[in-house]
Amino acid sequence: MQTSKSLLIRYLPLCTLLLPLFINACAPLEQAELRAVAPSTATICPPQGPADDTELIATPEEINEELAGLKGLGSWKSGKPKDGDIFFLDAAGPNSVPLVMNPQVEYYIGFFQGRYRCHFTKWLSRSTLYLPTIQQHFAQKGLPPELAALAMIESGFSPVALSSAKANGLWQFIEETGRRYGLRVDPYVDERRNADKASAAAAAYLKKLYEEFGHWYLAVAAYNAGEGKIRKAIERYGTRDFWELADQPYLALETKRYVPQLIAAIIIMNDPARYGFGDNEYQFPEPLEYVELPGGVPLTAVAMSANCSADELQRINRELKKNHTPPGKQSYTLRVPQGTASLVAQNLPRLQRRMETEYATHTVQSGQKIAEICKQYDISTTTLLKANNLRNASLKPGQRLRIPQTIERYVFADSPRTGKSVAGQNAEPRSQGEHTAGQVALRPEGRKAKATAAEPAPQPAKPAVAAGTKESSKTAQVEPRKTKAAPATNAAAAKPAKEQLYVVQRGDNLWKIAKKFQVSADDIRRWNKLGSNELKPGERLRIREA
Missing domain, CATH: 3.10.350.10 (LysM domain)
Incomplete structure (x- = not known):
């Protein structure tokens, strides 16, 4: 009987690593052995952008259809070499994720190429935003870099993904597990949506699972189902072989699918062009800076100080659940676009809040009651009656009502001492790169680069996120305008x-x-x-x- 080592020599001569962004793996199998089928060129996917808060990982209908196809494959084979129809690929590292080719893995390769092609394209496009951060934390815990593909299976590399079970963020932590591994989850902050901190928590959790179960298949299954479920399965069937456990009815199909999904994702991400994703456009991390702010500072005020939009600040600070920094005595570290930290430090102490009243006009519709109108505009009945000199709540269709609304505006004072500043204390800038260097696996070769923000598009021959050290960004100062109460500005941030x-x-x-x-x-x-x-x-x- 041939050993897996001899099979490896026969089918896969070892190859050298291709850039730090590739996983420690071997040259691809022959086309017939993997049975990879190129997807239809008729499939056209919409342009890919950043994740948004309305995004779902998959609809219940899509999941049910997927599981029905998986169930139709029959028994779960162990993945060991057998009759030449299954090929076992030994991973290079001592604790790497072993890759097998069996019907379930083949099913998911085809599934990602076909019905889920647009989903997978979107996930692949976003992967380069988070792989540097994920693999840095994984390297610190001694985890294999290819395991970073698990974030694709968990959330599609979306820091705002929310499941029906209320699991949230890139690594789909439920609140209890997130808190257990050091993530802050409260009415103001949800660090499950912070890619950096959630990745550190995921690395710690996965390391703990691997130390308990001794195999990545069991560890990632436990990540999905919980440690207790996998312990009971091992005890019930007397085996620690994932494929043997998967062939039994105890584990849910949703848990069983987790491992072949991961294997299929690693295989495709290691050679996307071969599986029909060679023309994918990738997104890359934008350089960011940090500022220390007091509690309760509105993001709109910070945005005005930084000469950017509040939406941009919310996008790069996904963990904030409100439109302000968390209230309290403790300061909060906020991420801001590169070149704006010093602007915030200069401008925020001079920014003052002013409340103004504006009037909108509402035309009463047939059958519309005053309570309904007040609810629509979030005002009291008394306020509406006074604004329109009405003695009672009787309304007529076509009647025009003045709707008073309080508008919060910010203006720059001559100096921080004039009036009451939005910030109770000065903001403190800290300039550093958001994404630090580390080994980045699963980087596609020969991709189309798509830069985000003001970052220049990388050259095809260069890695998307170059290995190196953290860089401090420098803000190019220019002389402020001489107009009264003008905000500080700089060349990089002026837009x-x-x-x-x-x-x-x-x-x-x-x-x-x-x-x-x-x-x-x-x-x-x-x-x-x-x-x-x-x-x-x-x-x-x-x-x-x-």
Whole structure:
């Protein structure tokens, strides 16, 4: 009987590593052995962008269809060499993830190429945003770099993914497990959505599971189902072979699929062009800086100080559940775009809050009650009656009502001592790269580079995230304008006014949207040539940055 070592020599001559971004693996198998089928070129996927809060990993219908196909494969083979139809690939490292080719793995390779092609394309596109951070933490814990592909199976490399079981973030921690491994989860902060801290927690958890079960298949199955479930399965069937356990009815199919999904993802990510993903566009980490802020500082104020948008700050600080830093005496470290930390430190102490009243107009519809209108605009009945000099709540269709709304605005004072500053104390800038160097596996070769933010597109021959050390960014200062109370600025952060499209959501009104973007309702009406305040869900509005 041939040993796995002899099979390895026969089929896979060892090859040298290709850049730090590739996993420690061997040259690919012959096409017939992997039975990889190129996907249909007719499949066209939409352009890929960053993850958003509305994104679901998969719908229940998609999961049920996937599981039905998996169940139809029959028994789960062990993955050992047998009759030439299964090929076992020894991993290079002593604790690496072993790769097998069996019907279940083949099913998921085809599944990712076919029905899930657009999902996988999106996940692959985002992978390069988080692989450096993940693999740095994995290296510190002695975990194999290819295990970073587990984040694809967990969340599709989305820091805002939310499951039906309320598991959240890149590594899909439930609240209890996240807190157990040091993540802060409270009404103001959810560090499960912080890619860096969640990856550190995942590395610690996976190391603990591997130390208990002694094999990555069992460890990742336990990551999905819980340690207790895998312990009971081992005790019930008297085996620590994952494939033998998977062939029994005790483990849920959702847990069984986890291992072949991971293996298929590693195989494809190690050679995406071979499996039909060679033209994928990849996103790369943008350089960021840090500022230490007091509690309760609004992000809109920080954005104005940094000459960026509040939406941009929320995107790079996903763990914040409110639109301000957590209240309290402790300071909070906020990430800001590169070149803006010193601006925040200079401008925020001079920024002051002003409350102004603006009036919108509402036309009463047939059958509409005053309570319904007050709820729509989040005002009291008394306020509405006073604003319109009404003695009672009787309304007529077509009647026009003035809707008072309080608008919060920020202005720059001449100096930090003039009036009351938004920040109770000065902001302290800390300049450093957000993503530090580390071994980055699973990097596709010959990809199309897609830069994010102001970062230049990498050259094809260079790694997406070069190995090295943390870099401190330098802010190029220029002389501030001589106008009264002008905010500090710099060459890197000075930007022309940007315009974006906003899709009206159910429950939106003109005032809520104006408040969200720190502009006036009149501005939105003028930019979009609106004849009234009435908006419909799905309507697109042009919004310019304040």
